[in-house]
Amino acid sequence: MSAICDRFRGFLPVVVDVETGGFDAERHALLEMAVCIIEMDGDGVLHPGKVHQCNIEPFPGAELDPKSLEFTGIDPGHPLRDAKSEIEALRLLFRPVRRALREENCQRAVMVAHNPVFDLAFVNAALRRTGYKRSPFHPFSAFDTATLSGLAFGQTVLARAVAAAGLDWDSRAAHTALYDAERTARLFCAIVNRWDNLVRLEAWRELVAGGQRGAESGKPATG
Numbered sequence: 001m002s003a004i005c006d007r008f009r010g011f012l013p014v015v016v017d018v019e020t021g022g023f024d025a026e027r028h029a030l031l032e033m034a035v036c037i038i039e040m041d042g043d044g045v046l047h048p049g050k051v052h053q054c055n056i057e058p059f060p061g062a063e064l065d066p067k068s069l070e071f072t073g074i075d076p077g078h079p080l081r082d083a084k085s086e087i088e089a090l091r092l093l094f095r096p097v098r099r100a101l102r103e104e105n106c107q108r109a110v111m112v113a114h115n116p117v118f119d120l121a122f123v124n125a126a127l128r129r130t131g132y133k134r135s136p137f138h139p140f141s142a143f144d145t146a147t148l149s150g151l152a153f154g155q156t157v158l159a160r161a162v163a164a165a166g167l168d169w170d171s172r173a174a175h176t177a178l179y180d181a182e183r184t185a186r187l188f189c190a191i192v193n194r195w196d197n198l199v200r201l202e203a204w205r206e207l208v209a210g211g212q213r214g215a216e217s218g219k220p221a222t223g
Contacts, residue, residue: 004040005106012106013038013143014097014136015048015188016113017181018122019072021058022065025125029058030086031074033123034177035093036185037100038112046192048185052096053178055083059129072175087130097136109136112188114158114180116142145188152191158184165190 004012015036022028034053040046058064058076069075076083084092097109113119120142127135149161162169162183167190173179 004038004046004104007040007044008106008110010107011110011138011141012097012101012104012108013112013188014100014109015181015185016111016116016119016123016137017177017184018119019074019175019177020068020122021074021076022063022068023118024063025121027063028068029062029064029076030056030122030126031058031072031076031083032056032177033089033093034181035097036181037097038185038189044196046189048182048189049100050096051178051182051185052093053181054089054092055081056089057083057085059086059126086126087132090126090130090132094136101136108138110138111142112145112184113142114145114161114184114187116144143188145184145191148191149187152194158187162187 015038017034018030019032020028020030032053032055034051036051037049038046039049064076075081100106101109111120111123120137120140123135123137124139126132145161146156146158149158149164150156153161153164155161155164158180159169159171159174165187167183167186169183170179174183
């Protein structure tokens with residue numbers, strides 16, 4: 001059986017996407033957040049798990065950039081948003097992460113995001129504002145799917161990277177935390193699975209080549 005804790009040195013990859021009211025994590029509101037826990041099957045293949053999402057109330061004194069709201073299409077005051085306070089949202093979203101850490105015997109969650117500097121800054125700012133203790137996430141380590149996509153596909157924009165990976169992209173659903181987290185999770189799995197397949201193929205080629213060398217020398221491939 002393959003274990004995800006062994007694949008990532010005791011870390012559990014968890015995709016995070018946030019939607020905000022601007023670019024400054026200290027001044028602008030955190031408005032949406034979604035997490036998707038990465039799972040591994042018995043063959044060592046990664047798959048996205050369930051996506052957990054929460055709409056979030058702007059913290060007291062938060063600023064909202066009209067251009068950011070126009071870009072995301074979020075109306076913070078919409079009566080049907082069912083938004084939670086930052087502390088409520090963190091508790092709700094971190095609960096399944098903590099459960100997965102226990103089940104997978106992992107030490108810490110590591111954030112997976114497209115340009116995670118942005119997402120991690122907003123999450124860490126919310127942790128400081130709320131006084132939330134013992135976040136399941138590593139405070140600064142992260143996997144960046146923009147960098148990984150640049151390596152694997154020559155693309156760094158999320159929509160183009162997703163397409164290059166052979167996955168669907170719906171521009172009408174984009175820029176919501178739920179959709180972007182789910183697509184980022186699929187992209188991350190596609191890249192890691194492709195890499196692992198290449199490693200297995202290379203190991204198989206080495207095994208075949210070793211057998212051929214052994215046959216040519218009249219000796220077994222292994223001692």
